Amino acid sequence: MTFMGYQRSNGTVGIRNHxxxxxxxxxxxxxxxxxxxxxxxxxxxxxxxxxxxMGADAKRTIDILIxxxxxxxxxxxxxxxxxxxxxxxxxxxxxIAKSGKPVKTTVIQxxxxxxxxxxxxxxxATEMALxxxxxxxxxxxxxxxxxxxxxGGSDPTSGVASNPSMGYASxxxxxxxxxxxxxETTEFIGAExxxxxxxxxxxxxxxxxxxxxxxxxxxxxxxxxxRGGNPSPGNIAGGITTIEEKSLGCINKGGSSxxxxxxxxxxxxxxxxxxxxxxxxxxxxSIVGMVAGGAQMCVFTTGLGTPVGNGxxxxxxxxxxxxxxxxxxxxxxxxxxVILDGGKxxxxxxxxxxxxxxxxxxxxxxxxxxxxxxxxGVWRCGTSV
Amino acid sequence: xxxxxxxxxxxxxxxxTALRSIQTGENIQLKVSDKSYEIVILTDIPIxxxxxxxxxxxxxxxxxxxxxxxxxxxxxxxxxxxHSHNTVTLRG
Numbered sequence: 001m002t003f004m005g006y007q008r009s010n011g012t013v014g015i016r017n018h019x020x021x022x023x024x025x026x027x028x029x030x031x032x033x034x035x036x037x038x039x040x041x042x043x044x045x046x047x048x049x050x051x052x053x054m055g056a057d058a059k060r061t062i063d064i065l066i067x068x069x070x071x072x073x074x075x076x077x078x079x080x081x082x083x084x085x086x087x088x089x090x091x092x093x094x095x096i097a098k099s100g101k102p103v104k105t106t107v108i109q110x111x112x113x114x115x116x117x118x119x120x121x122x123x124x125a126t127e128m129a130l131x132x133x134x135x136x137x138x139x140x141x142x143x144x145x146x147x148x149x150x151x152g153g154s155d156p157t158s159g160v161a162s163n164p165s166m167g168y169a170s171x172x173x174x175x176x177x178x179x180x181x182x183x184e185t186t187e188f189i190g191a192e193x194x195x196x197x198x199x200x201x202x203x204x205x206x207x208x209x210x211x212x213x214x215x216x217x218x219x220x221x222x223x224x225x226x227r228g229g230n231p232s233p234g235n236i237a238g239g240i241t242t243i244e245e246k247s248l249g250c251i252n253k254g255g256s257s258x259x260x261x262x263x264x265x266x267x268x269x270x271x272x273x274x275x276x277x278x279x280x281x282x283x284x285x286s287i288v289g290m291v292a293g294g295a296q297m298c299v300f301t302t303g304l305g306t307p308v309g310n311g312x313x314x315x316x317x318x319x320x321x322x323x324x325x326x327x328x329x330x331x332x333x334x335x336x337x338v339i340l341d342g343g344k345x346x347x348x349x350x351x352x353x354x355x356x357x358x359x360x361x362x363x364x365x366x367x368x369x370x371x372x373x374x375x376x377g378v379w380r381c382g383t384s385v
Numbered sequence: 386x387x388x389x390x391x392x393x394x395x396x397x398x399x400x401x402t403a404l405r406s407i408q409t410g411e412n413i414q415l416k417v418s419d420k421s422y423e424i425v426i427l428t429d430i431p432i433x434x435x436x437x438x439x440x441x442x443x444x445x446x447x448x449x450x451x452x453x454x455x456x457x458x459x460x461x462x463x464x465x466x467x468h469s470h471n472t473v474t475l476r477g
Contacts, residue, residue, distance in 0.1 A: 191452065236468075
């Protein structure tokens with residue numbers, strides 16, 4: 001099975017051909033926004049970090065920025081820096097250039113302020129958008145696809161309708177040789193033994209148990225209690241009582257395929273199949289981690305409804321709650337609530353989700369994409385200084 | 386409208402998930418594999434919330450998806466709402 005995608009010089013395959021206006025620090029995000037707003041075909045995001053960070057935390061932000069600039073859905077990159085930040089713009093640009101993409105840099109302090117930096121950035125972005133518009137799609141095998149699996153604003157329908165449908169679609173992609181990433185370690189708590197039991201080998205099973213224990217330990221060391229944040233007030237109002245209940249529903253997103261590997265936050269999978277990424281339960285940070293890991297698209301289940309998108313990749317939304325679908329059609333692409341209404345089976349909706357994934361890989365736009373939504377956050381592992 | 390009032394996911398489960406708002410006093414019939422339940426609803430169950438399939442003693446584990454989702458903090462009778470007022474996580 002093939003789809004029409006963009007073959008990159010480094011061997012990766014993109015399903016979109018955006019010019020990325022990449023702010024290296026919070027201080028340059030407004031400038032990046034103005035540049036992106038002027039150029040059709042350009043996307044950007046609100047970077048909240050890039051300075052005032054130390055050690056592993058600073059390294060993680062910089063690594064994520066480089067991974068996003070090198071992403072297969074990106075045709076060319078304009079790095080927009082302030083100049084004095086920890087995430088040094090010329091250094092970030094140099095690393096992104098290793099992916100083989102055209103990269104240009106505009107630095108506010110070097111250009112004598114906002115107007116100079118914007119003018120230069122728009123000129124670079126215009127040239128890249130023009131070049132991108134002439135790149136042709138070629139047939140690519142579905143095994144090249146990496147799909148991020150996400151859930152947010154869950155309610156009890158998620159665990160029995162939308163997540164199992166997504167899991168069925170995930171199994172279909174894995175059977176076709178592709179890759180899916182299951183993330184949100186917080187939402188493995190209480191279900192880790194189920195995931196570990198169907199790991200490909202003992203090492204993967206141990207890795208799954210370890211990331212959960214590591215999260216619980218670090219939470220306790222901070223003197224905090226996971227119960228204060230997960231399940232969220234909305235989850236509880238919807239009928240989810242405990243983190244175990246939420247997790248047992250959440251892991252259905254990964255279907256029944258064995259987990260072949262556990263990767264760190266933002267890390268690229270080395271193997272094809274169902275891959276597990278250590279990430280937080282916060283949707284935005286989790287999606288950004290999987291996109292940095294090379295996911296070209298995200299499938300996102302919700303019970304209560306959410307508008308979240310990502311500038312680099314299309315996000316397909318599905319809900320297991322027909323009332324939510326009726327209320328929030330603006331934001332949701334597929335109604336899996338028909339399973340609970342008695343109209344369709346998990347397998348039928350799962351096949352629809354898989355078919356939609358292929359249509360979106362071929363270029364169909366999703367609702368979050370049409371709105372141009374680009375929520376952004378990096379999972380911090382330190383505090384600001 | 387759903388064709389069943391509530392669903393039971395696994396035979397091991399001690400709760401069902403309501404597929405519509407169920408009122409106190411209603412009599413509902415449920416099936417999972419070969420097991421059947423007939424329950425009189427003792428407290429209103431909001432849509433998608435959980436209802437106890439049988440009596441759950443204080444300190445007893447509560448099962449959904451065939452797995453433990455928490456523990457009863459007080460005795461829960463068949464037909465009662467199972468939620469944060471009477472159920473606590475074992476993983477805090």
